[in-house]
Structure formats: C-alpha cells, structure tokens
Amino acid sequence: MVTTDQVWDALARVNDPEYPLSVVDLGMVYGVGVNHKDIQIEMTFTAIGCPAIDMIIADVRDEVGKIPEVQGVNVDVVWSPAWTKACITDKGRQILQYYGVGL
Amino acid sequence: MSTQTAIFESAGDLSAENRTNLRNLLIAIADTKLLLGYHYGEWTFGPPQIEAAIACCSLCQSELGHVRLLHGLLNKHCDEDPDRLVCDRAPEEFANIPFLDSGIANWAGLVAANYVVDFAVTTLLYSLKDSAFQPLHMSLEKMLQEERYHVHHGKGWFRTLALKNEDTRTALGVACARALQDVAEWFGPPEESAERQLLEAGVKQEGSSSALARVFAEIGNSADELQVEVGLHKSNDEWALVEETAWQDWDSRSRRVRQSQPDQDILYHLRGNKNEVFKLS
Numbered sequence: 465m466v467t468t469d470q471v472w473d474a475l476a477r478v479n480d481p482e483y484p485l486s487v488v489d490l491g492m493v494y495g496v497g498v499n500h501k502d503i504q505i506e507m508t509f510t511a512i513g514c515p516a517i518d519m520i521i522a523d524v525r526d527e528v529g530k531i532p533e534v535q536g537v538n539v540d541v542v543w544s545p546a547w548t549k550a551c552i553t554d555k556g557r558q559i560l561q562y563y564g565v566g567l
Numbered sequence: 568m569s570t571q572t573a574i575f576e577s578a579g580d581l582s583a584e585n586r587t588n589l590r591n592l593l594i595a596i597a598d599t600k601l602l603l604g605y606h607y608g609e610w611t612f613g614p615p616q617i618e619a620a621i622a623c624c625s626l627c628q629s630e631l632g633h634v635r636l637l638h639g640l641l642n643k644h645c646d647e648d649p650d651r652l653v654c655d656r657a658p659e660e661f662a663n664i665p666f667l668d669s670g671i672a673n674w675a676g677l678v679a680a681n682y683v684v685d686f687a688v689t690t691l692l693y694s695l696k697d698s699a700f701q702p703l704h705m706s707l708e709k710m711l712q713e714e715r716y717h718v719h720h721g722k723g724w725f726r727t728l729a730l731k732n733e734d735t736r737t738a739l740g741v742a743c744a745r746a747l748q749d750v751a752e753w754f755g756p757p758e759e760s761a762e763r764q765l766l767e768a769g770v771k772q773e774g775s776s777s778a779l780a781r782v783f784a785e786i787g788n789s790a791d792e793l794q795v796e797v798g799l800h801k802s803n804d805e806w807a808l809v810e811e812t813a814w815q816d817w818d819s820r821s822r823r824v825r826q827s828q829p830d831q832d833i834l835y836h837l838r839g840n841k842n843e844v845f846k847l848s
Contacts, residue, residue, distance in 0.1 A: 513632020
C-alpha cells in the first residue's frame with residue numbers, strides 16, 4: 465500500500481533546476497492524493513512563464529514513479545492560490561539564504 | 568455590473584453565444600500577449616540600458632507564459648489547437664491591439680507598448696478576475712500578480728523619457744497617443760452585444776468603457792504630471808481621447824475598425840517558419 469508520506473519523500477528529492485532545493489521546500493506542491501496505486505499531485509510553479517515546467521513535471525513523475533507498486537502519476541498544474549515567496553518552507557529559506565538569495 | 572447567478576466549471580456550461588464570445592475574447596488577449604512577447608523579445612537587444620534589455624527578456628518570457636496558459640484554456644474549453652492559433656491563421660484573423668502589428672521603431676514605442684498596451688490588456692484581465700467561468704478565474708490571480716511588475720517598468724520608463732529632454736518627451740507622446748487610439752479601438756464600442764452577454768452571465772465583471780476609463784486615467788494623470796501630450800483631454804474629471812473612435816466599421820472578432828493586420832515578416836519570425844524542419848511534433 466503506497467502512503468502519502470512516501471510520495472512526499474519522493475517529491476522532496478525533486479530539485480528546482482535553478483536552486484539546490486526541492487519543489488516541496490519551494491512550496492510548489494499543494495496536495496498529494498493516493499488512490500491505491502495511482503498518485504494524484506497538485507502543484508504550481510513560481511512563474512507562469514517558467515521554461516522548466518515540463519522538465520520538473522517529468523522529474524516528479526519519474527521520482528514518484530520509482531515508489532514500489534505505483535502505477536500512475538497524475539500531475540495537475542494549478543495557478544490558484546498563486547505562488548509567492550511566503551510559500552517557501554523555513555528549511556527552504558535557510559537554503560536560499562545560505563546561497564545568498566535575498567527573500 | 569453583473570447579474571451573475573451561476574458558476575461555470577467549463578465552457579460547455581455557457582450558452583453557445585457566450586462560448587463564442589469567450590473564445591473570441593481569449594484569442595484577442597492571447598494574440599496581444601503573443602505580439603507583446605515578440606516585441607519585448609526583439610528589444611532584448613538595443614534598449615538604452617542593459618537593465619532594460621534584461622527586463623525586456625523577462626517581460627517576453629512572462630508574456631509567452633501567459634500565452635501558453637491562455638492557449639491551454641482555449642484548447643481545453645473551446646477546442647482550439649494552439650499550434651493552429653499561432654501558425655495556421657491568416658494575418659487578418661489576428662485580434663491583437665493594432666499598435667503591435669508592425670516593428671517598433673524606437674525605444675519610445677517600446678515604452679508605449681509596455682506602459683499603454685500591456686497595461687490596457689492587464690486592465691481588461693482585471694475585469695475577468697472574478698469571472699463566473701471558473702477555469703479563467705483560477706488562472707488570473709497569478710497572471711495579474713506577474714503583470715504588476717510590467718506596469719511598474721513601463722511607468723518608470725515613461726517618467727524617464729518624459730524628463731530626459733524635449734525630443735524624448737515628444738517621441739514618447741507621439742507613440743503613446745497612437746497606442747491609446749489603438750487600445751480604445753480594441754476595447755470596442757460601449758454596449759457592444761458580445762460584451763453585454765458576457766457581463767450578464769458574469770463571465771466579465773466590468774464593462775470595457777469602465778476599464779478603458781481606468782487606462783485613460785492612469786496614462787492621462789501620468790502625462791499631465793509630466794507634461795507629455797498623449798492625445799487625451801480631461802473633462803468633468805474623466806480622461807477621453809481628443810480624437811474619438813468612429814465605430815461603424817468595428818468588427819467584434821478582430822476588434823478593429825480598420826483593415827489592418829500583423830505584418831507578414833513579424834508572423835514569419837514569430838512562427839519560426841525558417842525552423843520548420845526542427846519543430847517537434
């Protein structure tokens with residue numbers, strides 16, 4: 465039986481291509497659902513014009529798909545609520561500040 | 568004013584007339600953003616400062632992202648193929664603000680595109696922010712968040728050129744006057760039937776006349792403060808065009824009164840025709 469914790473752990477291994485922190489710590493993942501072997505992920509992006517949207521979605525599918533027993537991974541991209549810097553986790557803030565990114 | 572009574576989860580829930588009205592409006596917005604993106608991209612090289620060049624690059628990326636999102640809505644809800652919208656339409660089918668039809672000759676023109684045209688589209692988007700058509704409502708919060716930076720940039724450069732010298736102030740005024748005329752044409756005549764239907768269904772929350780008045784107020788007040796002649800006059804506390812638009816030939820699909828269209832060479836570059844062989848299916 466796949467658990468939501470396993471999915472969140474997998475998502476925490478998917479990094480943003482620009483900064484060394486995960487899509488979870490960037491606050492881009494809004495929700496995770498598990499229906500037996502099918503996974504539903506609701507996520508957003510920091511900018512509508514982000515050129516890495518398809519790449520990040522592919523990374524999400526790939527990483528979550530590695531969980532044993534997972535058969536399908538559906539990523540639903542949403543724009544509401546709109547992502548802001550306030551979505552970044554405390555851990556994400558520490559990482560960004562370490563790399564000199566002002567918040 | 569809206570008489571909204573329903574929430575629409577998909578375009579299929581709208582009346583046939585409003586499906587067409589919504590489609591035409593979304594295409595007009597997407598076309599304008601597509602052409603804005605093209606011009607911002609062109610001006611990634613050549614602005615007066617390297618910061619402005621970087622800004623144009625960022626503005627281009629932002630507008631093209633918005634086009635991608637709007638085309639996604641058109642694809643899902645109006646059965647429109649995004650590739651067809653960009654690559655397989657005749658130039659006269661484009662419904663962008665006419666100011667963007669041709670190459671932008673100088674930096675004053677780009678500032679007019681940024682401050683007047685870009686701001687005008689954003690103002691129209693605000694009239695859709697609380698749309699009863701939920702897929703649009705759920706998309707616009709982020710888009711409008713991003714657009715705030717566009718108007719800041721445009722307004723900053725409007726001020727810079729207005730204060731630099733007489734030549735830059737004059738060039739700015741000429742470009743903005745033309746942009747304002749074209750924006751008024753694109754917003755359309757008051758009480759236009761397609762718009763009235765969208766307002767009645769709650770798809771739009773504000774009429775074009777009211778939205779256009781807010782565009783005129785923003786640009787008119789800036790121009791007044793900085794003594795730039797942009798073809799607006801103030802009467803009874805409201806800004807209006809000195810030269811009013813003649814609406815008798817207005818077409819609701821192209822949103823134009825004139826026979827005009829984007830230049831072929833712009834569409835050629837925008838579509839990437841020379842790179843046809845490299846296109847991914």
